[in-house]
Amino acid sequence: MSKIILHIDLNTFFVRCEEIKNPSLIGKPVAIGNEGRAGIVSTCSYEARKYGVSSGMPMFQAKALCKDLIILPPDSNFIELLSKEFISHIRKYSEIIEQISCDECYVDITESFKKYGRNNIYWYLKDIQNSLYKKTKLKCSIGVGPTKFLAKMGSDYKKPMGITIIRKKDVKKILFPLDVNSFYGIGKKTAPKLYKLGIKTIGDLYYKIKLNIPEVNDTLMESKKYIIDCLEGRSSDVVHVFSDEQKSIGTTRTLLSDSNSRDEIRDFYLKEVDRIIKDMKNEGKLTKTIQLTLKEASKTGDFKTTTYSKAIGDYTDNETKIKEAANKLFESSYKNQTIRLIGFSVKNLINRNEAVTQMTFDDYMIHEKESETFLLINELNRKFNKDVLKRVSDLKKENGN
DNA sequence: TCTGGGGTCCTAGGACCC
DNA sequence: TCTGGGGTCCTAGGACCC
Numbered sequence: 001m002s003k004i005i006l007h008i009d010l011n012t013f014f015v016r017c018e019e020i021k022n023p024s025l026i027g028k029p030v031a032i033g034n035e036g037r038a039g040i041v042s043t044c045s046y047e048a049r050k051y052g053v054s055s056g057m058p059m060f061q062a063k064a065l066c067k068d069l070i071i072l073p074p075d076s077n078f079i080e081l082l083s084k085e086f087i088s089h090i091r092k093y094s095e096i097i098e099q100i101s102c103d104e105c106y107v108d109i110t111e112s113f114k115k116y117g118r119n120n121i122y123w124y125l126k127d128i129q130n131s132l133y134k135k136t137k138l139k140c141s142i143g144v145g146p147t148k149f150l151a152k153m154g155s156d157y158k159k160p161m162g163i164t165i166i167r168k169k170d171v172k173k174i175l176f177p178l179d180v181n182s183f184y185g186i187g188k189k190t191a192p193k194l195y196k197l198g199i200k201t202i203g204d205l206y207y208k209i210k211l212n213i214p215e216v217n218d219t220l221m222e223s224k225k226y227i228i229d230c231l232e233g234r235s236s237d238v239v240h241v242f243s244d245e246q247k248s249i250g251t252t253r254t255l256l257s258d259s260n261s262r263d264e265i266r267d268f269y270l271k272e273v274d275r276i277i278k279d280m281k282n283e284g285k286l287t288k289t290i291q292l293t294l295k296e297a298s299k300t301g302d303f304k305t306t307t308y309s310k311a312i313g314d315y316t317d318n319e320t321k322i323k324e325a326a327n328k329l330f331e332s333s334y335k336n337q338t339i340r341l342i343g344f345s346v347k348n349l350i351n352r353n354e355a356v357t358q359m360t361f362d363d364y365m366i367h368e369k370e371s372e373t374f375l376l377i378n379e380l381n382r383k384f385n386k387d388v389l390k391r392v393s394d395l396k397k398e399n400g401n
Numbered sequence: 402t403c404t405g406g407g408g409t410c411c412t413a414g415g416a417c418c419c
Numbered sequence: 420t421c422t423g424g425g426g427t428c429c430t431a432g433g434a435c436c437c
Contacts, residue, residue, distance in 0.1 A: 058404045
């Protein structure tokens with residue numbers, strides 16, 4: 001018995017957040033993103049898309065395409081707020097939700113749809129869509145299928161406010177005609193290679209893999225089986241309720257201008273280090289590995305990015321220790337190149353409360369110094385010591401010395 | 402003047418341990 | 420003199436997604 005998996009995707013979510021705050025923006029070309037030297041379009045309204053503006057496009061290009069473009073920075077607080085409302089609304093329909101990002105999630109409605117007691121799933125989904133809109137003014141597209149992959153492809157198929165059902169038997173009709181680059185997992189590196197092999201559509205991809213052509217095998221390597229499984233409806237249908245723990249926290253920032261001043265770059269970097277350590281502490285995490293990212297400036301536009309990582313011993317959130325390691329890593333990695341962007345991240349994270357036994361004694365002491373547990377233990381120790389001393393002196397008395 | 406910033410997952414070689 | 424093989428960690432790089 002196959003499951004019923006949904007993928008729900010909020011349409012132009014960041015733009016929608018602005019429209020909700022300020023309805024006069026509705027119907028106008030709006031792009032969300034920063035206008036700085038390296039700003040790009042994060043997302044844009046459908047009106048802006050009519051001019052050729054698209055996500056990922058440099059802001060200067062977007063402005064050139066649409067001179068009336070309204071550019072707004074993302075309002076992260078409001079985005080977070082609405083994202084929470086989105087998820088809590090969906091939770092009314094099923095508790096089995098896997099949040100993928102602020103604006104999309106997978107939902108397993110196999111059981112809850114049974115309870116709904118009607119046969120036509122379309123109306124059930126329409127109800128989710130309409131009620132979400134009524135409650136939050138957010139628009140979404142919903143994809144439905146027996147696997148997460150098919151649901152995801154479905155939500156992408158029709159926007160905005162689309163509902164697309166892709167059962168195994170619908171794959172040929174719905175997905176096969178699509179461009180191969182719309183296959184979730186095939187991006188801008190692999191797609192051109194496939195085009196060269198005469199593979200234009202997802203259907204081409206399926207049949208050429210089945211024909212076992214050596215060139216296709218070489219290009220796709222181990223992904224072949226995964227692709228076939230996806231298209232034959234055998235890929236994962238497990239919606240992970242307990243979203244896996246975060247694996248890394250990091251940042252990368254473009255310098256105000258390209259620089260080869262060691263001091264200037266270091267200062268910029270150490271500020272990022274501070275911020276990430278703070279974020280990490282707020283999240284209650286400890287790290288074991290730090291990473292430095294350097295992007296070299298380039299006149300031709302093919303920026304070279306290099307990462308340097310370093311294990312720093314035991315899991316820790318000790319600021320001094322991490323900062324020292326971060327500084328050391330910078331000094332050993334930076335070779336006076338001209339730098340465009342620099343980043344810092346902490347990886348190999350674990351939760352502090354799960355980690356007490358894995359912390360070194362020093363870390364533990366630093367962390368516990370002000371905590372109630374520490375004070376309590378101290379108090380007990382004092383009492384214990386007093387008791388011990390008393391017992392010792394009693395014994396001495398008993399033995400006559 | 403001009404191409405972000407947050408992530409995840411996978412691979413692969415070398416070191417090291419048993 | 421012969422020179423294994425499994426497991427794990429560390430590090431770097433790459434592809435992809437939103």
